[in-house]
Amino acid sequence: MSARGEIRFLLNDREVRLGAVGAGDTLLDHLRLEQRLRGTKEGCAEGDCGACTVLVGRRTPDGLKYETVNACIRLLASVDLCHVVTVEYLRDPEGGLHVVQQAMVEHHGSQCGFCTPGVVMSLYALWMEGGCGTVEAVETALQGNLCRCTGYAPIVRAALDAAGRGAVAEDPLVSEREAVTAKLAEMDDGARVVVSRGGSTAILPADADDLARVLLEVGNATMVAGSTDVGLWITKHMKDISPAVFIGHVADLKRISVTGDALFLGAGVTYSESASVIAEHFPHLAEFWDRIGGWQVRNMGTIGGNIANGSPIGDTPPALIALGAELMLRRGSKRRTIPLEDFFIDYGKQDRAPDEFVESVRIPLPVSGTLNAAYKISKRRDEDISAVCGAFSVALDGGKVTSVRLAFGGMAATPKRAAKTEAALLGQPWNEASVRAAMAAMGQDFTPLSDWRASADYRSKVAANLLLRFFLETSGGETPARLSA
């Protein structure tokens, strides 16, 4: 198969073909410096402020889907065969301000205006989904957009007002969806893509088998899925990630299936793509899932990436370890399956060969009678990195604990089970006394660090208290044991 030497995408209303693209080139720099589309702003270059929010439309089995992303850490190569929509393209069918923009103006939703294009793009995406109707939905959509001036109240008022205005079906991005899909399909030759600039190379394999081949060929590749972490290696640390192998577009890695007693998530499935299936089968994770990053990050970031990068403070590993998840790794045509917890060897060290990749995760469905919970503790409720993350799964028989899995993030150099604490609970009656005894044992499991997110003292106290919260919430007490959303 011959490789294509250019990326192709639609930018607003025109087609762009680029051969000179480096592995680390960001979409934002391309928009601002090359295309001179300067409505999209840089506020932080790390995907946390949302001033650079644009929409990226990609063909999926369910049709062309537009999602908000942070252009600052979205890598240019990854928009191959996508439709990139910037604030300059936003308009109402008559060509004036879009109803979302109009509502923002009328409700005084901008002050300094610098965050505004990003806010508008997030609200536009929500409006297109018909989702602007509730404060909760608006707040969730704005988890990835910081505004320092307004205090958000007028922005929320604008969003709620926009919900009832304008016809979604007549919106250009909706009414032109078929034509755009056809254009993207026309550009798609099914080929591997290899582009480079100044000696920095990006490779987009054609499919999962091609990915397996590429990794064997290249050897020392940096794998890039959603680039919500890799993006920062570039913008913050000027790291050269070439040769980079992009996997976010690989359809084979985006499979979601429920077979028998488990949910399988392909490694390229994003947080957003998995949200509904997770909420359906693991209701205790529904709220937790919405607290991973902001909306843009959840649209980009993948489960596989969250695991494979090995961070001790990633949110999904503790939640999945508690559920007994397994990881499928692939090297060439060889596959192996390991318990997820065994993947994390030490800080910065995982059980993965350089030419091997995470292909999917298997998450056993909860058996009736097991109690499950996952909690995230952070300085700010939304779009923050965990100080401590605790996820618990306990099976009971006759009131006694017959199996127990307690997994924590932020407590050690890797996501880790609390072995001594588990031992203290196993076989014990599920009551407050047993739980308190287990809490006392937790000191033997962890010696957490003090840093800017939390002190060791707080981490230890809160980790133990989360176990108590778990007990209180699952033992039918009348008074609430935590704040509702």
Add this chain to the structure above:
Amino acid sequence: MDGGRKQGTIRGGVHSPERHDSAHKHVAGSADYIDDMVEPAGTLHGWLGLSEAAHAEIVSMDLSAVRAAPGVALVLTAADIPGENDVSPVHAHDDPVFADGKVMFRGQPIFAVIAETRDAARRAAALAKIEYRALPALVTIDEALEAGGDLVTAPLKLERGDVESALKAAPHRLKGGMEIGGQDHFYLEGHIALAIPGEDETVTIHSSTQHPSEGQVLVAQVLGIPANAVSVVVRRMGGGFGGKESQPALFAAVAALAAKKLNRAVKVRPDRDDDMIATGKRHDFKVSYDVGYDEEGRILAVDGTFAARCGFSADLSGPVTDRALFHADNAYYYPAVRLRSQPLRTNTVSNTAFRGFGGPQGVVGAERIVEEIAYALGKDPLEIRKANFYCAGPDRDVTPYHQQVTDSILDRLVSELEESADYQARRKAILDFNAKGGILRKGIALTPVKFGISFTATWYNQAGALVHVYKDGSIHLNHGGTEMGQGLFTKVAQVVADCFQVDLDRIRVSATTTEKVPNTSATAASSGSDLNGMAAQDAAEQIKSRLRAFAAEKWDVPEDTVRFEAGQILVGSEVLGFEEFIAAAYMARVHLSAAGFYKTPDIHWDRAAGKGRPFYYFAYGAAVSEVTIDTLTGEYRIDRSDVLHDVGKSLNPAIDRGQVEGGFIQGVGWLTTEELWWDRDGRLRTHAPSTYKIPLASDVPRIFNVALAEWSENKERTIRRSKAVGEPPLMLAISVLEALSMAVASVAGYRECPRLDTPATPERILLAVERLRTVDGAAA
């Protein structure tokens, strides 16, 4: 919403809720910030090389690899500065552009690289080899105090009455202290300057600055040229909040220096991390107090010290720590008082102006004193507040700086809010809720704010404006104030529209530039509308008076019968359209341009004596907040906040409401989740939004009722009897802090003041809960 034209009125005059003049461009992405402007051909880009030691001698500096890196055009160090290596806003000669021989904080600029692209400059900067010899570094307030307490500027003492005797004679006395954290401005648009060289010595700098005139003077000083060779221009900033008062001069100076050396345009824009590491923030304070009070909770004497981490240089720390003392009474009369500031030198970034300018820290201190007394006496803190309000009794109206409070409206404002927010019933319900002893606990608090309006540097209270009426009847407005999102351009334009009685869209406001209005003051201290509104009105009135004279002569009527009304000019029995009238005036050679000027009357301040009338008037407000905390984790939620705020007779109620809402939430961030965290080596570890957490939409109170006290009018003759609004609302967020405190106090039966330090992160809440439980357990 549009003002909506009523018959016989103009659209967009004063007191109408006009939208921000750039709103339609903000939402479309077509409002240009400096980085969005079309760059001149050949524009180069700069990047700063920052110190990696907190306090050290530079033993050697090898920049050869930097110079040799691809795309590099120039490397600048202290040796390349033709003028003075100083950008101190107070001319203290302690704020070098580039560190020379010695670094004073981790993140201090040492050199700059100018290259073909920003990326090339940044990569080159990383190649510097600098060897340091470490000197003892003082990072915290405690370290600075232990080392002898070197000050960056002269401290202030405010004193009235005999505080020692009053403390001794008081029936009750308590001592305590608290730590108040700093705050990063986190303007969404970071610092930026684009310098374009001109002929001779001249240079034009587009600078994201609240203080163009200061930038002009400092750049001229660095370049060793007169101020008339430097123009500073700013159309808008993507937020300022005080962070762009003194701090932009560094970037402007580097860009201008390079532009003149290379004769090419040069842009300098640090990334978010360098912006946060290398530029100043809100001061953190350590407050200690010794208070005497009576059975009713009336304060009898206060002896307080406000020690501030100022960083390595003076910057604006003098006036900031002064303002902390000016507000250490908040709304309360102290019969005997002594307040002292300690502006401490530390090896950290030099702290600077931030919305409230030290005032908020003073107010937090005052409210802590009230809270302490309330817990000690077992009373509702609101009772203590009311008992201590200025003017709550005869002869209780003099501040610690000997200014009489003559305009207090807090009695009415607080009782209205207490009623509308149903404070008493809700407090009772919360006490009942907490009595059940659950994991979740609630708190409620009503806190007031009284904020002094005027620069305490009295000479700053002046402003200029320039108004042109063109012969087609369109009007051009320019003034010394800068637009940072606060809607100043809109408000001042409304004033001019009202003066001329024309629709607002007849007026265009242009970028603030030192070439149009000279010697301006910073757009700061909430003074923008007060000062520039008056100056613009003066300019408009000058033109109107010439127009009246012209009309009186031409139509032979007395001048005082010429009236400007709703887009028309009434001259005797004649009615002329504005355009027609202006065209006639032009033909009659009437001067249709005027420079306006304003200086605030009646203010004076003798710092050495600690006496005077530093403030023209006070702005007031109050808020009630209710919170719930989780005593297992320290997490919390703001359930409801009700705000009633005084903006006098508002120039623009929509924009003012925006300031109140936004200021409140920014204050909530300061007091709850925004934590600046330096490690032992003096390295700021919270230097980007991934680690520094400002509020999100979901952090806003679940119920958020904001109202302006519509009945209020400024007693002083301010612009259309309005009041300043930029800073005061920030302090309304103290209601959230104190509500959190009450929720914590509930675990020990409210017998103990929790003494929460700020920011009250979930960690501080949980540790306070545990501390109180231990104390309570020990006592029980």
